[in-house]
Amino acid sequence: MPHVITQSCCSDGSCVYACPVNCIHPSPDEPGFATAEMLYIDPVACVDCGACVSACPVGAIAPETKLTGKQLPFIALNAAYYPERPADVKLPPTSKLAPVLPAPQVRRGVVDLTVAVVGSGPAGMYAADELLTQKGVRVNVFDKLPTPFGLVRAGVAPDHQNTKGVTRIFEGISERSRFTFYLNVEVGKHISHEELLQHHHAVLYTVGAPNDRRLNVAGMELPGTGTATETVAWINGHPDFAGLTVDLRHERVVVVGNGNVALDVARILTADPDALARTDISSAALAALRNSAVREVVIAARRRPADSAFTLPELIGLTSAAEVVLDADDHALVQQDLASATDPLTVSKLEILAKLPVASQTAQRPRIRLAYRLTPHRVLGADRVSGVEFRRTGTDEAVQLDAGLLLTSIGYRGAPIAGLPFDDAAAVVPNRDGRVVDPATGEAVPGAYVAGWIKRGPTGFIGTNKSCAMQTVSNLVDDFNAGLLADPAARPALLDKLIRSRQPDTVDAAGWRAIDAAEIARGDAEGRPRAKFTDVADMVAVAATAPEPPVARRLLAGLLR
Structure with a gap:
């Protein structure tokens, strides 16, 4: 009874690494992964262990016998990806798993690596995840809306609720001790790129391609x-x-x-x-x-x-x-x-x-x-x-x-970012593997990085941003280890004071969770997953009801900053 991937596939590759027999392709190390419309389970090689079901962040994998009528075409679609062969021949010929790309290792031990991530959509959250896989890293994520997760919240069609389930991964990332949300804060309005660099080693922009062609x-x-x-x-x-x-x-x-x-x-x-x-x-x-x-x-x-x-x-x-x-x-x-x-x-x-x-x-x-x-x-x-x-x-x-x-x-275009170069023809920030470069000199712009659509253009799917972010983060960490990133000039604790002095309605993680809980409660009353707030003032008012953390936790947070 092989398992089957359905149309809700987000292509982030989690299922590939969970599979013990390497029967899900293309894997992140194979040609075509970044542009694949979906991933495919080999029905001959699948051993029905169910590991992929648990790993899938959007609930897109199910046993063949439990598919709905609408999902039945995916049985043939998964099988068609693999060539015909005798029943006793499984592909690939070895049982070697797709290699797990190693997390970048921060080697400078004197100061923590601090990174500002601008944009809380998939590229930003995957980048934060990569950075926080190890000790000695702090991440502040900024978004101009009071609610996070970008196009997963606002761009995925509402009848694709399974796809929106990828936010469960993002919620887990945001709960880590060295992660901070600054929501309802617009970079370029409430704080500049130069000011972010005064408080961080690097600024990583994951702002997507917000404009329509x-x-x-x-x-x-x-x-x-x-x-x-x-x-x-x-x-x-x-x-x-x-x-x-x-x-x-x-x-x-x-x-x-x-x-x-x-x-x-x-x-x-x-x-x-x-x-x-x-x-x-x-x-x-x-x-x-x-x-x-x-x-x-x-x-x-x-x-x-x-x-x-x-x-x-x-x-x-x-x-x-x-x-x-x-x-x-x-x-x-x-x-x-x-x-x-x-x-x-x-x-x-x-x-x-x-x-x-x-x-x-x-x-x-x-x-x-x-x-x-x-x-x-x-x-x-x-x-x-x-x-x-x-x-x-x-x-x-x-x-x-x-x-x-x-x-x-008919397509999307990235928008210029204040303080960074911009390629108007390609509608992206010019970069080499995520490092922002000055097109006039070809030199890297110190401390500036990009991931997601503003880096590569509007291509790929939700999960494509994972490998994209991994590449950028790897290069960012390499630059930090090489001493190419200047240490922040301002004490970390001053960042929060600066932002709140300019944007008193800043929403933190606790405020977002208050909004989230209120939307879910409103939805429960109507028999829906959630009933969203659509007015920023309403969101801010609900966020303000979030309880203050205990004194001990606030003191610890101050020390970490």
Whole structure:
């Protein structure tokens, strides 16, 4: 009875190291791990020990016999990753485990290594974890919101609750004695990069790629245009987007771009609100969806079906949870691409697309239509969006779709960080393996490091940030050991005083746990995992109710600082 990895895979590699027979691939030391859509369990080599189930942070692994109907396609998907061979031949040929990359070792014993991590999403929390694997390191994590964990909280669709379970790992990291949260503190506003360096050996930025790439066509300034990323943030109750206007009075929504975020938005906009009411969706978004007139979401892609940007696991999840259709012309495109495709993942995607029904004139229930070879030309409408005009890609043929809402999902861009160089073309901070470099001289910027999307661009998945952070932290520690990082000029205890003098509403770990407990309690009353606060003032007020730590603990914390 082999175990199976399902679409909730976060690809952080924990299961690989837990497996005693090395049957989960690709492993972090193998080519392609960083870009793999998911990991796969070899059904022949699996010995049914269940070690991977316990190690998985998002509950994505289950015995084959306990899968739900929606998860059954993953049996074949896991098996297809491995070549056919005789039943008594297991791969790989040795029982050697994937090597566990050694934690960087701090060797300077005179002073503790102190690091400021800016950003509390996956890259920041994985970086803190790597730093705190040993003694002699202190980490202060900063985030401009009163709540931590970045896109896991605000960017993962609410109907993917298992994926959000990775926060359990992050909570454990934040409970370590030499870890401190400074939430509701914005670096660049409440404290500068230079000031952080006065209190730390290094500053590690893990701020992601917060900006959407914009569609440059006429009419994008009209009301009724927006981005899929902003809409997901609104759905999740992100305080910066809680007041976003998402007009659902028209029967059709068009989403330009067909990556995973586009699929998330389409799935939520066509989902049964009663099912969403059992998730942590924001109350405002749920109310809007209950009154929605949307009957169809068209996901429009510029290229052909074989070039679809969504991952295979997300496509399987979408087709099992929603009514997904193609028009007749796009069905023909799928068949053409399937006849010439050779890449196994692409073939699997096309085989699923080939089985989708042809769109009827009227939808019996809200549906999603995948459309191809549509290049946006202009947005139609006078006072607000009334439709979108496309050109059939590579031709002058005009294709017009009526729509009351246009969302773009065509990628992300990093934003400049005050005090650091920025590569505007690549939209990242220029770096060598996480060390920030001055592009004019090619020299490393002392004490400045990056990890996550601001380091490598918007690629990979939640778990990809683990190996990314490990690389940066390893180089940071090497620099510290080599004496390349200046010791902080200010006493550690002065940092807290400085920050609170400028931001009295700073939220610490105890304040976050008070917010967390209150949200869970509100959710329990409604039969939901949590009911989020969407207003910063409300969050700060709840955080202020957190009990003060005992005197002995406060004294110890002062000594550690």
